[in-house]
Amino acid sequence: MKTQIHPQTRKKHSRQKTFALWRWTAAIAVLASLSAVKVAAAPVTLVNENFDSYSGAVSSFTSPAFNFPVADRLRVENGYASRGAATSLPGAVGMNGVQLVNWNSHSAPNSVLVRPGASFRCNVDPRTGTNYVWEFWMLSSKANDAAAGYRISLVNEGADINEQDFIIFRSGRQATTNNVTGAPNDNNSGIEGVDNIQEFAGINTVDGPAAAIANRWVTITNESTGIPAYVTNNTWNHYKIVADNPSRTFKYYVNDMVTPVNSLLYAARPQEMPITGIRFANDGNNTVSGNYYTLIDDVSLTVDGNLVDLATGVFTEGFEGYTASTSANTNAADNDPKGPWITCETAGNGNNAAFAPTKVQVVDSSVSAPHSGSKCLMVSQGQAGGATISWGQATNEDVKITWWAKVQVTPNDNAIFSVYLRVSLYAWENNFSSASDTILFGYGHRGALPNGGANSILTFSRWFNEWFNNGSWGDTLQSYTPDVWEEYQLTTNVKLNSYTLIKNPSSTPVVVVKDGQYIASWATVKKFHTVAFSTSNNSVAGANPPTFIDDITIEAYTNPEPVEPRPYSIAGTGPAARFTNYTVLNVPGRLIGGVTVDPTDNTSILFTIDEDSAGEIRRATKVASGNWVVDPTPILSGMYNPNACIVGTNGTLWWVVDNVRGSQASALRRLKAPWNLNTVEEVITDFGPGPIFKQDQTCDLAFYVIGGVTKLAVLDRGNDDNNNPNAIWVVDPETTTLNQTAYNTSLVAPDSLAFGAGLGGNANAIATLPHSGELVTIWEDTGLTAPLDDGVVMAWDTTTGAPRQLSTAGSGVNWGAGIAIDPTTDRIWFSDRVNTVFPQSAFATPRICSIDTNTVSAGSPNPSAITELTFPNIAPTADRGDRHVNFHEPGMAFSTNGSFLVVGDQALCSGGGRLLIFHSEPFVVAPISITSVTRSGGNASLAWTSGGAVNYVVQRSATVDGTYAAVSGILTGTSFTDASAPAGNAFYKIVAFPQN
Numbered sequence: 001m002k003t004q005i006h007p008q009t010r011k012k013h014s015r016q017k018t019f020a021l022w023r024w025t026a027a028i029a030v031l032a033s034l035s036a037v038k039v040a041a042a043p044v045t046l047v048n049e050n051f052d053s054y055s056g057a058v059s060s061f062t063s064p065a066f067n068f069p070v071a072d073r074l075r076v077e078n079g080y081a082s083r084g085a086a087t088s089l090p091g092a093v094g095m096n097g098v099q100l101v102n103w104n105s106h107s108a109p110n111s112v113l114v115r116p117g118a119s120f121r122c123n124v125d126p127r128t129g130t131n132y133v134w135e136f137w138m139l140s141s142k143a144n145d146a147a148a149g150y151r152i153s154l155v156n157e158g159a160d161i162n163e164q165d166f167i168i169f170r171s172g173r174q175a176t177t178n179n180v181t182g183a184p185n186d187n188n189s190g191i192e193g194v195d196n197i198q199e200f201a202g203i204n205t206v207d208g209p210a211a212a213i214a215n216r217w218v219t220i221t222n223e224s225t226g227i228p229a230y231v232t233n234n235t236w237n238h239y240k241i242v243a244d245n246p247s248r249t250f251k252y253y254v255n256d257m258v259t260p261v262n263s264l265l266y267a268a269r270p271q272e273m274p275i276t277g278i279r280f281a282n283d284g285n286n287t288v289s290g291n292y293y294t295l296i297d298d299v300s301l302t303v304d305g306n307l308v309d310l311a312t313g314v315f316t317e318g319f320e321g322y323t324a325s326t327s328a329n330t331n332a333a334d335n336d337p338k339g340p341w342i343t344c345e346t347a348g349n350g351n352n353a354a355f356a357p358t359k360v361q362v363v364d365s366s367v368s369a370p371h372s373g374s375k376c377l378m379v380s381q382g383q384a385g386g387a388t389i390s391w392g393q394a395t396n397e398d399v400k401i402t403w404w405a406k407v408q409v410t411p412n413d414n415a416i417f418s419v420y421l422r423v424s425l426y427a428w429e430n431n432f433s434s435a436s437d438t439i440l441f442g443y444g445h446r447g448a449l450p451n452g453g454a455n456s457i458l459t460f461s462r463w464f465n466e467w468f469n470n471g472s473w474g475d476t477l478q479s480y481t482p483d484v485w486e487e488y489q490l491t492t493n494v495k496l497n498s499y500t501l502i503k504n505p506s507s508t509p510v511v512v513v514k515d516g517q518y519i520a521s522w523a524t525v526k527k528f529h530t531v532a533f534s535t536s537n538n539s540v541a542g543a544n545p546p547t548f549i550d551d552i553t554i555e556a557y558t559n560p561e562p563v564e565p566r567p568y569s570i571a572g573t574g575p576a577a578r579f580t581n582y583t584v585l586n587v588p589g590r591l592i593g594g595v596t597v598d599p600t601d602n603t604s605i606l607f608t609i610d611e612d613s614a615g616e617i618r619r620a621t622k623v624a625s626g627n628w629v630v631d632p633t634p635i636l637s638g639m640y641n642p643n644a645c646i647v648g649t650n651g652t653l654w655w656v657v658d659n660v661r662g663s664q665a666s667a668l669r670r671l672k673a674p675w676n677l678n679t680v681e682e683v684i685t686d687f688g689p690g691p692i693f694k695q696d697q698t699c700d701l702a703f704y705v706i707g708g709v710t711k712l713a714v715l716d717r718g719n720d721d722n723n724n725p726n727a728i729w730v731v732d733p734e735t736t737t738l739n740q741t742a743y744n745t746s747l748v749a750p751d752s753l754a755f756g757a758g759l760g761g762n763a764n765a766i767a768t769l770p771h772s773g774e775l776v777t778i779w780e781d782t783g784l785t786a787p788l789d790d791g792v793v794m795a796w797d798t799t800t801g802a803p804r805q806l807s808t809a810g811s812g813v814n815w816g817a818g819i820a821i822d823p824t825t826d827r828i829w830f831s832d833r834v835n836t837v838f839p840q841s842a843f844a845t846p847r848i849c850s851i852d853t854n855t856v857s858a859g860s861p862n863p864s865a866i867t868e869l870t871f872p873n874i875a876p877t878a879d880r881g882d883r884h885v886n887f888h889e890p891g892m893a894f895s896t897n898g899s900f901l902v903v904g905d906q907a908l909c910s911g912g913g914r915l916l917i918f919h920s921e922p923f924v925v926a927p928i929s930i931t932s933v934t935r936s937g938g939n940a941s942l943a944w945t946s947g948g949a950v951n952y953v954v955q956r957s958a959t960v961d962g963t964y965a966a967v968s969g970i971l972t973g974t975s976f977t978d979a980s981a982p983a984g985n986a987f988y989k990i991v992a993f994p995q996n
Contacts, residue, residue, distance in 0.1 A: 043133070043304040044392070046124040047278065049073060050298050051110040057102035061113075061293070068098050068112075068120065070638065075431050075613075077119040077279065097282075106137040106236045106297040114150075114294045116284030122299055123433035126274045126390035126426075126529050128342045129305030132243040134278070139236045139295040140171060140195065148173055148283040149195060150294045154243070154301075155434050158273035159344035159386030159532040160422055162436035165200070165268045166275060167243060167250055170283065172196035172219065172228075196220075196228040197261075200268040202352060203248055220252060222261050229254065229261045236297075245272055245342060270353050271344045274390040274530060275303070276426070276434030306339040310394040314555040315340075317389075319362045319375045327366040330378070335361050337377060337387055344534070346384045359385030359535070368548050371404040371485045376550035379421070379535040382543060386422070386534020394556035397494040399528045401425070402487065402505070406548040409482035410444040412454040419444040419458070419473075421547045422536035425490065425499075427528040429520045430612040438518050438525055439490070439499050442536060443480055443547070446473040455479045457503075457512055460519055478503065478512045485550070488512075493559045494526055497589040497908040515567075515910045524614045560969065565874065567883035567910050572848075572869035578822075579901065579918040584995060585620060585628050585949045586972055592904035592913035593888050594644030594700065597895045600651050600673075605902050605915065606635070608642040608655065610888065615639035617655060626921035627948035635675055644700045644890055648710075648733060651675075656698035656714060666696035668714055668731065686741040687716055687729055688750060697762075700890045703733075704768045704775055706798045713747065713775055715766040725750030726763040728775065728796065747775070747801045763794075765819040765890030769853060771826050773798055776806070778816035778830050780889075791816040793828060793851065804855050807865075818892035820901065827852055829868065829894075831887035831903060845872045846885045848892075848903065869918070883909055885916075911972060925950055928992050940981035940988070944974050947992035954978065955989040964989050 054069035068076050079097045097118025105111035114120065134154060142149050149171035156166040172195050197220045220229040231237045231254055240253035242260075248267040251260040278301060282294045308315050317337075325333040334357035336343040343360045346353040363378045370376035379385050403423075410418035425439040440460035445452030452458045452475045459476050480486055480503075489505040492498075493515075501512040518525050531554065535544045566584065573579050593610030597603075598619075605628060609616040616634040623629050635653070636642075645655035651673030657666055668684040687696045697718035704711055714729040728748040763777045774795040793816070795804040806828065818831040827850040852864040871885040884907065891904035900919035905912055928947040933940065942954065952971040955964035956978065964987075968976050978988075 043302045044127055044129075044307055045300065045302050046127065046275075046392075047073065047122050047299055047301040049122060049300070050107055051100060051105075051112055052107070054100055054110065057100045057110045059101070059103050061101075061103065063099065064096050065099070066096055067100050069100055072431065073123050075121045075123060077121050077281075079118060101295070104139065104295055106139075111139075111295045111297040112280070114280055114282040114296065116148075116282050116292065119279060119281035121432060121434075122278040122280075122301075123428070123431070124275065124277055124301060125392040125527065126276045126433065127303050127307050127392045128274045128340050128388065128390045128530075129303035129307055130245060131304050132241075132245065132275055133302045134167075134241045134243070134300070135239065136299040137236050137238050137297045139234065140231070141234050141294070142171070142195070142284065142292040149292070151281045151283045153268070153279045154241075154275050155277045155279055156273040156275050157426060157434055157436065158342065158388030158390075158424070158530055159271070160383055160424065160534040160536055161271050161273055161344060161349060163276065163434045164271070166245075166273070167199070167241060168268045169197060169199040169220070169252075170217070172198055173217070194230045194232050196230045197252075197254070199252075199265055201266045202268040203266045203270045220262050220265065223263060224259070224261075236295075243267075243275075245275075248272060270346045270355060271349070271384055272342050273344060273388055274342055275301070276390075276530070277432065308340045308389060308391040308554075310391045310399075310554065310556045314553055315389075315391065317552040318373050318550060319370075319377050320373045322362040322375070324362045324364040324375045325367065325378075326364055330361060330363060330367055331358060333361060334358060335363075337362050340389050342388045342390075344384055344386050344388065348382070349384050353384065356381060356385065360387055363548075368406065368546070370548070371406070371550035373550075376548050377533070378546045378548055379533065380544055380546040381535065383536050384534075386532050388530060388532040389554070390530040391554065392529060393527055394529075396556040396558050397527055398492045398557040398559045399425075400489065400491045400553075400555050400557040401531055402489045402551075402553045403533070404485050404487050404550045404552075405443065405480070406483060406485045406550075407443040407455075407480055408545050408547070410454050414445075417446050418544070419446065419536035420544050421549075422532075422534045423488075423490075424532045424534070425492070425528060426530040426532075427492075427494075427518075428526045430524055431614070433527075433529070435520065438520060438528070439492070439516075440519060441501065442473060444536075453479070455482050457501075459501075459513055459516060461517055476501075476512050478510060485548075491557060491559060492528055494528075495559070495589055496911055497525060498910070517908050524611050565910060566912075566914075567907075568846075568871045568873045568885055570869065570871055570916070572867070573918065578868060580920040581626060581923065582919065583626050583628065583917045583923060583949045585630065585915040585917060586911050586995075587618075587630055587913050587915065588911045588972060589908060590913050591906050591908070592891065592915060593642060593906075594655075594890050595888075595902050595904045595915065596644075596646045596893045597900075597902065598647045599649055599896050600647065602895050602897055602899075605917070606645055606647060606653070607902075607904060607915065608645055609634075610641055610643055610906075612640055613638070615642045615657075617642060617645055617653070620915060623926040623946075623948045624924040626919055626923040627926055627950075628915075628917060629926070629946045629948045636671065636680070643698070646701045646703065646712075648703065652733070654701055654712065654733075656701060658697045658699045658717075666698050668698060668701075682739050683731065683735060683737075684714075684729075684740045684743045687714070687743050688727070689742060689744045698729075699764060700766045702766045702768045702775060704773060704798055706773065711798075713766055713768075715763060715777065716750070717762040717764060726777075726779075727751070728766070728777075728801075747798065748796060748803075762889075764817055765830075765892075767819045767821050767828075769795065769821055769826065769828075770823060772853070774804070776819060776821070776828055778819045780815045780817070791832075793819075793830065795853065806853060807851060807856060817887035818890040818903065820892045820894050822850070822894055822898055822901075823896060824898035827864075827866075829892065829901070831892050845870050846887065847871065883907075923949075923994050925992050925994065928990060930988070930990060933988070935981070938979070938981060938983075940978040940986065942976050942978070942988060942990070944990050946974050949995065950992045951995050952976075953991045953993075955991060956981075957987045957989070958982070958985065960987045962987070 056067045076098050097115045098120045099113045101113045102109045151170040153165040153168035157163045198217045201218050222229045238255050243250040251263045253260050323335045325335045345356050345359040347356045359381045361378050407421050419442040421443040423441045424437045427438040429435040442458040457476045457478045458473045489502045498515040503510040533549050591610045593608035595607045603622040605620040617636045618634045619631045620628040642655050643658035653671045672678045698716050700715040702713045712731040712733045716727040727750040730747050763779050766777050776795050779792040793807040820829045829850045831848050848869040850866050885905050886907040888904040888906050903916040905914040926948045928945050930944045932943045954968040954976045956967045957964040
């Protein structure tokens with residue numbers, strides 16, 4: 001947390017100091033040495049869930065309640081109880097698609113109900129093993145004319161393959177009145193009838209099924225009877241799948257757990273990877289009547305084989321214990337690393353890819369001299385060739401992974417993609433144990449700069465190309481030495497949502513990436529569980545030459561959490577500027593969303609945490625001159641993507657969620673004052689005249705007055721599943737009608753053109769002009785076509801909805817993110833990401849600009865545009881897009897008297913996110929005091945009160961008046977454990993100081 005004082009106004013600040021005294025008694029610390037771990041283990045349970053430990057189950061099928069358990073192991077994927085029609089099914093009223101119920105279960109009292117269109121996930125802590133045994137009980141109820149029902153799968157990921165289905169099966173896709181001959185009750189209704197069972201066969205090789213049935217859904221045949229396998233509807237059935245991962249086959253059991261229905265079925269995909277989750281879905285549609293649903297109970301998943309457990313020590317791998325290929329047989333052998341490794345060897349990604357068994361091999365020194373010993377791992381021939389290992393849940397959420405790599409130089413040809421080695425690390429994202437790469441590196445290049453040169457080390461980041469949310473490759477500006485063994489070490493920092501990669505950590509360390517952001521930089525990341533080493537993309541299929549890996553170590557890691565400098569500076573404050581000072585308030589590891597200033601005190605800042613399922617609304621309270629502190633307890637928590645919030649003059653808190661996620665639709669909600677004595681009210685559940693519960697993107701709010709009556713404007717940048725029709729909805733803040741759907745009262749009806757003066761795109765923020773009462777919106781540049789500064793600012797008449805254009809293409813508005821009106825000048829301020837797309841030479845400095853409210857002529861830039869603040873990156877990473885400030889959409893607000901401006905920064909690098917608060921006050925550190933000192937063994941743990949937007953250092957002395965020396969690094973939090981505390985007396989001092 002930093003505070004910068006302009007040189008002309010800089011003052012000397014006293015540092016607040018406190019200390020505590022206690023006497024140590026002698027203690028003996030028993031140190032446990034880490035040992036190498038790679039041992040066979042008994043089967044390990046990954047999931048064991050009967051849903052009976054959770055409270056709040058509903059007792060009626062028609063209950064509208066959303067009551068799915070809040071649990072690490074369970075996660076709603078889609079809570080919509082709607083599919084394929086304009087209205088919901090009987091009993092389904094929107095977001096009750098997945099429910100904990102007690103009106104029917106296999107083992108009392110609870111089970112989980114899944115309505116058509118909805119789905120949920122059982123998370124696992126993945127472990128690489130040989131055999132997976134998956135069991136569950138299911139009841140399927142379908143209308144007699146329904147052609148779809150349950151769909152259930154094991155999902156996996158690793159080795160350059162993001163999440164995909166390993167095994168997937170479903171009810172037969174036909175009305176149950178037309179079931180296959182030979183099944184009982186084949187002419188009865190679905191409620192009393194039967195369903196055949198289908199699986200997706202996605203393998204077509206000489207070792208797999210015949211080409212005629214590969215890569216499509218096939219009906220499972222009962223081996224004993226020769227007729228299609230079936231289950232009876234509306235009764236509980238017991239299922240078991242025994243999967244052999246290396247062979248990509250499985251046995252399928254129904255009700256009889258001894259004799260399989262079919263003992264040789266093939267996986268949905270040919271790529272071999274660890275199981276990372278279980279998905280339960282209902283594919284039914286609501287074009288027919290009837291109470292049809294799926295109930296799930298008593299789910300279990302176990303794995304056996306050579307399992308890695310980081311709780312017992314450090315995993316080490318030199319590949320010495322495996323059979324190795326030689327130079328004479330590498331073109332024909334398939335000497336994969338066995339034990340805890342899973343190898344993926346196919347001719348590319350996707351279904352029906354042929355096996356390529358020579359892509360991954362353990363080789364001896366006749367093929368390549370290893371780093372140590374006599375063997376190493378070789379990967380070659382392009383994408384979908386690699387080795388993956390999963391360790392489940394480590395004793396710490398962070399891990400340290402070290403490896404040695406020898407990689408050849410790639411062709412110096414920008415027309416060819418050549419990534420010879422890809423290192424992927426996987427973690428839980430947004431409470432899903434399976435998602436995609438969380439951290440990703442590549443050795444080679446992906447075309448012209450900034451995508452690397454012939455021997456570049458690349459990283460994948462969303463912020464190398466902000467126009468595309470899935471990110472892109474970018475050059476770290478470091479390189480590898482071709483065809484030479486080099487050591488690399490990766491450490492994660494879950495608390496700060498970052499990671500560090502160092503080359504040659506044991507000799508001459510070179511920092512490749514410091515405090516890098518995860519790919520899913522909008523997600524909550526925890527529990528790293530898997531790493532994969534693979535060969536990757538090449539424009540010429542199969543052309544990647546051999547790459548070698550050796551001496552891998554993986555260990556649970558306690559990250560010391562050093563505070564790194566903010567990667568960008570802030571320019572534009574000073575005596576002649578609008579503001580003379582600024583304060584940076586860090587909210588480490590959290591995605592700052594919309595911001596607002598509470599008009600009831602004009603000092604408190606409210607802001608959203610725009611995260612999926614971990615969303616919050618928080619408050620920062622002013623504690624001293626120029627100094628704020630984030631309240632430790634959120635106002636609201638457990639939300640899905642709260643995008644923006646605002647407070648009325650009566651103290652009512654309003655906010656919008658901008659997406660359909662999990663249990664929540666896009667919505668407008670409020671909490672009346674006093675907040676701690678009232679409950680949340682959902683005012684509008686669905687916007688727009690179209691089918692209800694279609695996805696909207698309600699992104700910002702603003703109050704305005706018309707005819708003496710206050711109204712609330714809600715900006716929607718993607719009404720009814722469409723990225724283009726933007727709309728301004730009008731809401732009466734005094735309304736007593738709740739849970740409104742198909743809300744259709746608008747100032748500006750959904751329109752794909754008007755917001756961008758005919759250019760299309762998203763309107764990202766809205767504010768009110770005090771002098772005219774007009775509403776103002778900002779539209780973003782698409783970033784796809786020239787010119788790259790064709791964002792638009794528009795004003796809207798609040799009576800007629802008529803637009804008035806305040807900027808045009810060429811005015812300098814690029815990716816307009818936030819907007820705020822300066823109440824002292826009436827100028828419109830907006831945050832602008834500018835041109836942060838590749839190539840690197842095109843990178844420009846993010847900025848905050850202002851314009852006046854004069855109308856501009858078509859084709860003419862606004863002559864009043866002023867750059868107020870800029871945020872240049874600090875060398876040596878000035879050209880790294882992942883080191884920029886990242887303005888939220890929206891994410892800026894003035895206080896009502898104009899005394900300060902607050903801007904949200906979503907960038908998680910170097911201890912972000914952040915609130916950037918611009919003001920003209922001297923910074924004063926709030927008084928601090930030590931609140932607790934505890935001793936445990938040889939550790940001394942201290943805690944203290946917050947000093948606001950400051951950093952801390954803990955110092956220790958042997959005597960109260962002696963010399964104090966730092967025993968901590970720079971800290972942002974208000975606690976510290978001294979692991980080297982002396983056996984005798986010790987005195988501690990906490991020093992607090994402005995971050996700058």
